[in-house]
Amino acid sequence: MIKLKPNCTAINFKNMEKTKENFSLLIYGTIDKELIDQEIQNSQEVIESGHDSTGHFQKQVDYLNKLKSDPHYQNGSLPRGIEKIILQIMESYTFWHSINDVDSNFFLTQNNYIHNLVNVSITFMVSCELAKLFNNKPDDFSLNNIWNHGVEAIRRANIATSDEIDYISEQFARNESTRDPAIKRFLDFRNKSVAHNTNNTGMHWSDFVSTINFIVRVWGIIDEYYSPNCLPRPIGLSDQLYAPLHPYFSTVQITEMKEARLKLMKDIFKSASTNLVTGQQDTIRPFGDLKVTAKIELIAKVDG
Known part of the structure; x- marks a missing residue:
């Protein structure tokens, strides 16, 4: 999913085309492999229900399917966001x-x-x-x-x-x-x-x-x-981190x-x-x- 300059094969910052799409992937990363199928299914359900008037979810499905088939994504060689x-x-x-x-x-x-x-x-x-x-x-x-x-x-x-x-x-x-x-x-x-x-x-x-x-x-x-012009992303904190501590600390x-x-x-x-x-x-x-x-x-x- 990272487009490289002509005649370049190694994935690195110097070799990548300096496009908005590449920077977006580099900055925000990609969806985890264990989540991508569920995300595709969720978006597909919205499309099939007739609630994708802007085509946003169809674009999302197209992108995720393309990402899923990318060999660099499959072998984990894309950089972390x-x-x-x-x-x-x-x-x-x-x-x-x-x-x-x-x-x-x-x-x-x-x-x-x-x-x-x-x-x-x-x-x-x-x-x-x-x-x-x-x-x-x-x-x-x-x-x-x-x-x-x-x-x-x-x-x-x-x-x-x-x-x-x-x-x-x-x-x-x-x-x-x-x-x-x-x-x-x-x-x-x-x-x-x-x-x-x-x-x-x-x-x-x-x-x-x-x-x-x-x-x-x-x-x-x-x-x-x-x-620009995007809503701030809510951040989820894992509550499970404290589960192993319950036997040793009070509520x-x-x-x-x-x-x-x-x-x-x-x-x-x-x-x-x-x-x-x-x-x-x-x-x-x-x-x-x-x-x-x-x-x-x-x-x-x-x-x-």
């Missing part, structure tokens, strides 16, 4: 911190070997996911490359102020003198402590939060550019965890609407309401 990576980061971070937000004697929330092992594992996982969005090699399907390709068009569209656009470009550039200290400490941690065997660089969770807030704001601007404590996670998510969502230079709020809102569901679910944008 940037949005899916960001949501995975936010879900993992907020879930782990919500557990540690309650007052409990449970061993997983105490300072011991197992707690520290899990904490390090989650820290390394979310750091790797977040850092890959800064990758700047020409082949990388990264947020950095997406931003640099469209930055001047975004500037012309007046989606963000020129000062903020310059600030964002400075953070993606590999220039230590212009990079925000928190983002620098985070990337140093990933590049030195995670990717290589060097000492701790002094990164704190606040640096991680600052970096994810930066990424979410950039994501909001890019989403506004590539999908009140589980409720406190869920509330803490929602608060953390809402704080991150707020950063999508916050100018990185002035701190002022605007109307950029890539995500809609938070909803608790049986599994993580991303509802596609609806033209409005």
Whole structure:
């Protein structure tokens, strides 16, 4: 489903045609394989019921059938959508911190070997996911490359102020003198402590939060550019994540965890609407309401 330049066979950012369709797939990703047949069936039922006056669902069925038959989709070689990576980061971070937000004697929330092992594992996982969005090699399907390709068009569209656009470009550039200290400490941690065997660089969770807030704001601007006049997507949070904890925590404590996670998510969502230079709020809102569901679910944008 990714159209490549003539005479190119390898799927990467450098080789792909810079079309809206390609960027849409790169930004939002594709539907999971286990869901595509059900989605085709649901759309087909709408068509057969005579409620597809605009032809939207027929186009959806045609697209999904084409996607399903694509060999790159079948063998899993298409890139994950940037949005899916960001949501995975936010879900993992907020879930782990919500557990540690309650007052409990449970061993997983105490300072011991197992707690520290899990904490390090989650820290390394979310750091790797977040850092890959800064990758700047020409082949990388990264947020950095997406931003640099469209930055001047975004500037012309007046989606963000020129000062903020310059600030964002400075953070993606590999220039230590212009990079925000928190983002620098985070990337140093990933590049030195995670990717290589060097000492701790002094990164704190606040640096991680600052970096994810930066990424979410950039994501909001890019989403506004590539999908204008669309409704924000409601985000479903998996309620099943807490099921294994029920034997060890009270109902009140589980409720406190869920509330803490929602608060953390809402704080991150707020950063999508916050100018990185002035701190002022605007109307950029890539995500809609938070909803608790049986599994993580991303509802596609609806033209409005």
